[in-house]
Amino acid sequence: MQEMIRVAVDAMGGDNAPDEIIKGAMEAAALREDIQILLVGKEELIREKLKGYTYREEQIEVVNATEVIETAEPPVAAIRTKKDSSIVVGLKLVKEEKADAFVSAGSSGAVLAGGQLLVGRIKGVERPPLAPLIPTEKGVSLLIDCGANVDARPSHLVQFAKMGSIYMEHVMGVKNPRVAIVNIGAEEEKGNALVKETYPLLKECEGINFVGNIEAREIPHGQADVIVCEAFVGNVILKLYEGVGAVLVSKIKSGMMSSLRSKIGALLVKPALKETLKSFDATEYGGAPLLGLRGLVVKTHGSSKAKEVKNSIIQCVTFKEQRINDKIKENIVREEG
Amino acid sequence: MQEMIRVAVDAMGGDNAPDEIIKGAMEAAALREDIQILLVGKEELIREKLKGYTYREEQIEVVNATEVIETAEPPVAAIRTKKDSSIVVGLKLVKEEKADAFVSAGSSGAVLAGGQLLVGRIKGVERPPLAPLIPTEKGVSLLIDCGANVDARPSHLVQFAKMGSIYMEHVMGVKNPRVAIVNIGAEEEKGNALVKETYPLLKECEGINFVGNIEAREIPHGQADVIVCEAFVGNVILKLYEGVGAVLVSKIKSGMMSSLRSKIGALLVKPALKETLKSFDATEYGGAPLLGLRGLVVKTHGSSKAKEVKNSIIQCVTFKEQRINDKIKENIVREEG
Numbered sequence: 320m321q322e323m324i325r326v327a328v329d330a331m332g333g334d335n336a337p338d339e340i341i342k343g344a345m346e347a348a349a350l351r352e353d354i355q356i357l358l359v360g361k362e363e364l365i366r367e368k369l370k371g372y373t374y375r376e377e378q379i380e381v382v383n384a385t386e387v388i389e390t391a392e393p394p395v396a397a398i399r400t401k402k403d404s405s406i407v408v409g410l411k412l413v414k415e416e417k418a419d420a421f422v423s424a425g426s427s428g429a430v431l432a433g434g435q436l437l438v439g440r441i442k443g444v445e446r447p448p449l450a451p452l453i454p455t456e457k458g459v460s461l462l463i464d465c466g467a468n469v470d471a472r473p474s475h476l477v478q479f480a481k482m483g484s485i486y487m488e489h490v491m492g493v494k495n496p497r498v499a500i501v502n503i504g505a506e507e508e509k510g511n512a513l514v515k516e517t518y519p520l521l522k523e524c525e526g527i528n529f530v531g532n533i534e535a536r537e538i539p540h541g542q543a544d545v546i547v548c549e550a551f552v553g554n555v556i557l558k559l560y561e562g563v564g565a566v567l568v569s570k571i572k573s574g575m576m577s578s579l580r581s582k583i584g585a586l587l588v589k590p591a592l593k594e595t596l597k598s599f600d601a602t603e604y605g606g607a608p609l610l611g612l613r614g615l616v617v618k619t620h621g622s623s624k625a626k627e628v629k630n631s632i633i634q635c636v637t638f639k640e641q642r643i644n645d646k647i648k649e650n651i652v653r654e655e656g
Numbered sequence: 657m658q659e660m661i662r663v664a665v666d667a668m669g670g671d672n673a674p675d676e677i678i679k680g681a682m683e684a685a686a687l688r689e690d691i692q693i694l695l696v697g698k699e700e701l702i703r704e705k706l707k708g709y710t711y712r713e714e715q716i717e718v719v720n721a722t723e724v725i726e727t728a729e730p731p732v733a734a735i736r737t738k739k740d741s742s743i744v745v746g747l748k749l750v751k752e753e754k755a756d757a758f759v760s761a762g763s764s765g766a767v768l769a770g771g772q773l774l775v776g777r778i779k780g781v782e783r784p785p786l787a788p789l790i791p792t793e794k795g796v797s798l799l800i801d802c803g804a805n806v807d808a809r810p811s812h813l814v815q816f817a818k819m820g821s822i823y824m825e826h827v828m829g830v831k832n833p834r835v836a837i838v839n840i841g842a843e844e845e846k847g848n849a850l851v852k853e854t855y856p857l858l859k860e861c862e863g864i865n866f867v868g869n870i871e872a873r874e875i876p877h878g879q880a881d882v883i884v885c886e887a888f889v890g891n892v893i894l895k896l897y898e899g900v901g902a903v904l905v906s907k908i909k910s911g912m913m914s915s916l917r918s919k920i921g922a923l924l925v926k927p928a929l930k931e932t933l934k935s936f937d938a939t940e941y942g943g944a945p946l947l948g949l950r951g952l953v954v955k956t957h958g959s960s961k962a963k964e965v966k967n968s969i970i971q972c973v974t975f976k977e978q979r980i981n982d983k984i985k986e987n988i989v990r991e992e993g
Contacts (some may be wrong), residue, residue, distance in 0.1 A: 456903050469840070469848035503891040511806035512890045536895035540901040551848045552892055554840040558873035559893060563900040566793050566876040567936065571908065574925075574932025581928035587921025588912050594912025599904065641770070 323355040327418035329407040330360035331387045332425025333623050338359075341368050342422060343628025347399045348378045350629070352648055354636060357382050357418055359409040382406035390621065394428030395465075398436055406430060410437040413614035420615035422606065422633035424623040431467045434609045434616040441644060443651040444611035446471065448479045448550075450486065451607035453560055454599045456539030461487050462546045463498075463555035465607070473517040476500070476547055477524055478621065482610045483545035484527045489641040491604075499533035499543035507531070510640075513549060515583050522548070526650065567633065569584065603627075605634035611647060615639070660692040663972045665753035667697035668724045668742040669762025670960050674698075677761065679707050680965025684836040687966070691877035691973060694719050694755055721745035724762075727958065731765030731804075733774055738861075741766060747774040757952035757972035759943065761960040768804045771946045771953040778981060778987040781809065781948035785816045785887075786955065787823065788896055788944035790886045791936045792878030798824050799875075800885045802890035802944070810854040813837070813884055814861055818948045818987050820882035821864045826978040827971065828881075828941075836870035836880035838889055844868070850886060858884070864985065905933065940964075942971035948984060952976070 328344045330337045337360060344356045355378055358365050362383035369379065386404040388397045398407060406425055410433045411420040421438075424432050431449060440447055448464030463483040464471070480498050487496040500521060502510045507518060509532065521529045542588050542654065548556070573586035596602065606619035606627065615638050617631045638644075669675045674697060682692045691926065692715055695702050699720035700924045706716065723741040735744060743762055747770045749755040758769050758775075767785060777784055785801035801808065802822040816836050824833040837854060839847045844855060846869065858866045862922045870880050885893070890916065912922035935941065943956030952975050954968045975981075 456907070459688040467840075487938025488848045501892065503804075503888055514888075520813055534895050535892040536899040536902075538896065539899040551851075552889060555838065555872040555892060556891055556896060558871050559875065559896050560900055562873040562876040563897055564904060567901060567904050570793070570932050571929060577928045577931070582927045584926075584928075588918045588925060589921075591911045591918035592908060592916045593922075594914070595907050599907055615798055 321478035323353055324636050324639050325355045325357060325418045327357040327359055327409045327412045327421045327634050328628070328632070329409050329421070329425050329642045330358045330365050331384070332423045332620050333619070335622070335624055336424065337364060337368055339624045340628050343623070343625035344632065345372045345374060345379075346350060346372060346629040346633035350633070351636065352378070354378065354619070354632065355380065356632070357412060359384050359412070360405045361385060382408060382412065384579065385409065388429045390426045392426065392429070394426060394432040395436075397426070397429050398433045399605055406433055407437065410434060410616065413616065414438050416614070419639050420616070420617060422617045422619060422628065422631045422635065424619045424621055424628070427602060427618055428467060429607065430616060430618045434612055438612045438614050438616060441611050441613055441648055441651065444579070444647070445478060445610050446473055446475045447611040448482065449607050449609050450483055452491075452604045453538070453546075453557065455539055457541035459491070459604050460538065460541060460544055460546050461491070462553055462557060463610070464548065464550045465549045465557045466609070469549065469551045471513065473513065473550035476513070476517045476549065477520050478611070478651065480521055480524065480527050480545065480547045482528070483547065485643060486608065487544050487647045489643055489646065490637045493544050494530050496544035497530045498527045498545040498547060499530050500546035501535065501546060501556070502532035503534065505532050564599070603630065604631035606639060608634070608638070611645070615644070640654055660690055661973050661976050662692045662694060662755045663969050664694040664696055664719070664746045664749045664758045665965070665969065666742045666746050666758070666762050667695045667702050667761035667939055668721070668898065669760045670958050672957070672959070672961055673761065674705055676961045677965050678702065680960070680962035681969065682709045682711060682716075683840045683966040684969035685711060687970070688973065689715070691715065691857070691969065692717065694749060696721050698722060705798045719745060720759065723764045727763045727838070729763065730764070731763060731769040732773075733801060734766050735770045741818060743770055744774065747953065748884075750953065752777050753951070755951070756976050759954045759956060759965065759968045759972065761956045761958055764955055766805060767953060767955045768946065771949055773987070775949045775951050775953060778948050778950055778985055778988065781984070782815060784942075784946050784948035786820065786944050786946050787820055789828075789892055789941045790875070790894065792876055794878035795874065796828070796941050797878060797883050797893060798828070799885070799890050800947070801885065801887045802894045803887045803946070806886065806888045808850065808886035810850065810857055813854045813886065814857050815988065817858055817861065817864050817866070817882060817884045819984055820962065822980060822983045822987065823945065823947060824881045826980055826983065829973045830881050832865050833881035834867045835864045835882040835884060836867050836985070838872065838883060838885035838893070839869035842869050843870060856975070861918060878991070885938060901936070940967065942967040945971070945975070950981070952981070
């Protein structure tokens with residue numbers, strides 16, 4: 320019998336739960352027979368929704384969780400008190416090796432804190448980074464770290480570079496990924512204390528293709544595949560990307576509506592423009608993995624629709640098939656030993 | 657006799673020097689009779705270019721400077737060795753009070769380093785921040801600091817908030833400007849060590865309208881008028897703004913060229929789109945002031961055209977008329993005393 324890849328899915332998390340989450344999970348299951356989905360959340364509700372689908376029974380399991388952690392709740396407290404929430408129950412499935420991975424569109428803070436508190440780190444990993452994919456002119460880059468642990472040390476950044484490199488090579492299929500560190504200039508001597516200390520360590524680091532500093536301006540041009548930075552800077556980059564993109568697109572749309580002439584033009588360019596903007600949308604590629612844990616935790620956008628959920632589940636499959644955590648272990652242990 | 661406002665202009669700095677620089681300076685002089693321009697650079701070349709203009713003699717002076725600092729040169733060394741460069745000569749005019757302000761599109765590093773080394777700080781100002789205007793959905797915000805001094809302390813950020821607030825109120829005409837600090841969440845307890853220490857100081861700070869944390873996503877939506885951050889983060893924000901904007905616009909343009917139908921549409925939307933994108937272009941408002949110096953230094957984009965140069969000179973006039981440095985002095989001294 321073929322080995323099943325078991326992915327727990329937070330059916331209650333995100334703006335479009337449970338409908339879009341369940342839809343995405345069912346689409347992933349339909350794509351591959353070796354995926355087993357564990358839908359975590361209010362059992363009765365989920366079973367009701369499942370009535371709308373045809374599927375192989377052995378692929379879909381429902382795991383009851385009666386509580387839901389809301390986005391506004393303080394994450395650590397929520398993890399500690401809502402023991403029967405979909406996030407806590409889902410993460411415990413990974414910890415107890417009843418699932419290989421957990422996908423959630425719920426509270427980022429709770430997923431991050433819970434991932435560390437409940438699933439635990441791979442031995443030798445100092446900090447588990449959150450590493451979203453961001454769109455570029457050429458495809459996507461991995462931005463590592465965008466998590467909740469600010470004030471990182473140089474050794475953390477070196478581990479981020481290694482883990483990010485493994486992920487891009489083996490999950491995203493980028494050969495010999497270019498690793499760069501975010502800095503305020505291209506020259507080696509530039510930067511703040513953290514970057515100045517980290518630069519020589521990355522330069523000496525074996526097994527990664529370090530290409531030096533990257534200025535923020537070059538990130539959208541796809542000048543590196545793995546963009547290393549500490550979480551505060553990563554968070555600013557990730558959110559500004561979204562903000563500038565959203566404002567520009569809305570400005571352009573309203574610009575097109577400003578005259579009759581431009582309105583007619585807008586009708587003609589609309590289909591082509593839609594395709595173009597889709598190519599600048601990282602959700603096409605799946606969610607953000609929290610790397611370095613004993614198991615995989617993937618955070619998808621709060622606004623996730625079925626497609627992002629489906630892609631995130633497929634991402635988990637590749638992660639497992641490519642034995643990413645074994646590769647991280649080998650790499651980190653080799654370094655530490 | 658009316659008092660003249662004297663603005664030294666680096667005729668040799670930037671990609672479009674000297675033509676666009678001189679053109680912008682002449683346009684500013686034509687706008688107001690009380691502006692005196694000191695064109696700094698290779699005298700012979702400048703005099704040759706001036707032949708193409710009609711102007712009042714007493715408004716235009718040429719100050720010879722035989723050297724040019726290139727963008728790639730290490731800034732501090734360049735300032736020290738090229739004593740007859742347009743940047744050094746221009747900054748010295750400010751130091752010696754022969755000019756009220758200096759505008760340059762040349763090497764950012766040299767202008768920043770030179771501003772501090774040659775012009776000197778207002779007593780009590782710990783660090784002079786570089787504060788560019790960035791475009792938002794609603795107009796512009798002041799991003800303070802984007803300079804070269806990384807690893808700031810909380811007291812620096814508090815001074816940035818005060819100086820930025822004065823600038824936005826009295827130069828940009830924003831009543832009671834909203835001041836926010838860049839953070840990775842909206843809640844008070846979020847952030848790295850620097851932000852956590854600075855937040856309560858800003859909250860207590862009199863004379864500013866502190867509205868709390870701002871997430872990077874909200875910056876393009878114009879949720880605050882003065883965006884306070886340390887220089888590393890500010891630099892990332894500024895450059896990512898440019899990068900994401902450039903890539904999105906180029907993607908949209910190529911998307912419009914992808915089919916015959918969309919090409920026709922593109923012709924129709926082009927004029928409206930051009931207007932829209934212009935409204936999302938901060939160069940319309942002038943350059944980035946380096947605040948807290950004994951005199952004003954304004955850095956414009958390396959790619960500045962006449963319009964940005966002209967607007968930057970007008971900015972210097974408002975700065976002088978509104979006695980911004982007196983206001984900064986009063987504010988900083990009151991606090992220190």
